[in-house]
Structure formats: C-alpha cells, structure tokens
Amino acid sequence: MKTEIKKSIIQYVELYEAIQEKTSNDDVAIAILQEIGKDKRSKIIAEAKDDELATEKQKNYLKDLGVEFSDSITKKEASDMIEQSKNC
Numbered sequence: 001m002k003t004e005i006k007k008s009i010i011q012y013v014e015l016y017e018a019i020q021e022k023t024s025n026d027d028v029a030i031a032i033l034q035e036i037g038k039d040k041r042s043k044i045i046a047e048a049k050d051d052e053l054a055t056e057k058q059k060n061y062l063k064d065l066g067v068e069f070s071d072s073i074t075k076k077e078a079s080d081m082i083e084q085s086k087n088c
Contacts, residue, residue: 012037050076058082 015036020029051074054062058078062069065085069078 050074054078 016033019032054073
C-alpha cells in the first residue's frame with residue numbers, strides 16, 4: 001500500500017477508537033465515523049470546484065454589477081467578488 005493510504009487508515013482507526021471510547025457503542029461510532037468521512041469528501045469536492053473557471057452566469061452577473069475581472073477568474077474568486085459588490 002502507498003504511504004498516504006496507510007496514514008489515512010491509521011488516522012481513521014485512531015479516530016474510530018476515540019469515538020468508540022466516548023460512545024461505548026460500535027454502531028454509533030461507525031455511524032459518526034461515516035459522517036466524518038462524508039464531511040471530508042464534501043470539503044475536498046467543494047475545494048476542487050472553487051478552482052474551476054467561473055460560470056457564464058457568474059461572469060454575466062459581475063458584468064451587470066460593473067465589476068472588472070480576468071478571463072481566468074475562478075468560481076471562488078467570482079463568488080467573493082459578487083459578495084463584496086453586494087456589500088458595498
């Protein structure tokens with residue numbers, strides 16, 4: 001196994017053991033661990049989407065707001081610029 005995978009397994013086992021110790025219930029510990037895993041995956045997916053190029057809808061809205069931006073603007077950058085413009 002790759003080192004990174006081994007580290008992940010060790011982290012999950014340690015986390016499971018800590019949860020199980022607090023709950024004293026294997027089923028509850030497993031359910032909590034599964035939710036933590038989902039949260040981690042959701043965060044990774046969201047971060048990856050932030051790096052994608054802004055949508056046409058975002059770009060059009062920025063234009064409507066009179067905001068200048070580069071052609072390589074990301075979804076995250078566009079979102080931040082929209083929020084800033086709305087708060088001014």
